[in-house]
Amino acid sequence: MANRLANTLVGTLVRALTSGSVAGLATTAAVAVAGKCEAGSALGPVNATSHILWGDAAGRQDKASLKYTVPGFLLNHFSAVFWASFYEAWFSRRGTPRGATKTLMKPVLGAVVVSAGAYLTDYYLVPKRFTPGWEKRLSGRSLAATYGMLALGLMATDLFNAARRK
Numbered sequence: 442m443a444n445r446l447a448n449t450l451v452g453t454l455v456r457a458l459t460s461g462s463v464a465g466l467a468t469t470a471a472v473a474v475a476g477k478c479e480a481g482s483a484l485g486p487v488n489a490t491s492h493i494l495w496g497d498a499a500g501r502q503d504k505a506s507l508k509y510t511v512p513g514f515l516l517n518h519f520s521a522v523f524w525a526s527f528y529e530a531w532f533s534r535r536g537t538p539r540g541a542t543k544t545l546m547k548p549v550l551g552a553v554v555v556s557a558g559a560y561l562t563d564y565y566l567v568p569k570r571f572t573p574g575w576e577k578r579l580s581g582r583s584l585a586a587t588y589g590m591l592a593l594g595l596m597a598t599d600l601f602n603a604a605r606r607k
């Protein structure tokens with residue numbers, strides 16, 4: 442029993458590393474594109490995430506740096522893997538037992554639910570110091586698109602595998 446639980450947990454975490462990495466890269470790309478369009482700096486929103494470590498000065502950084510860009514990227518990436526663990530545990534097709542009906546409805550709705558949960562947590566439940574910092578550089582419209590990319594990144598592996606099977 443304990444061995445089965447450990448295998449399930451390890452499998453979920455391994456899948457979360459994959460889907461979370463895709464989601465982390467997708468959200469980083471989304472904030473970079475939005476940052477370039479809205480604020481003239483693709484790295485500004487990425488750097489802004491490091492405000493968790495460096496305070497409000499991070500939100501004003503436009504150029505690549507070890508101090509702001511690397512921690513900003515890594516904090517976002519770890520966050521995406523964290524949210525992916527919920528997605529993989531509750532909604533992923535890859536975690537569905539053999540023989541069970543595997544439709545895309547569960548992962549699509551699940552990714553939207555997890556992404557909405559991430560947004561609510563990021564902007565309504567945690568202290569301002571622990572927000573992604575993107576709000577310092579991006580419009581609400583771009584934030585919505587970024588959380589949409591989080592959802593798409595979470596379910597990307599499921600969508601890819603479903604397309605490959607057909």
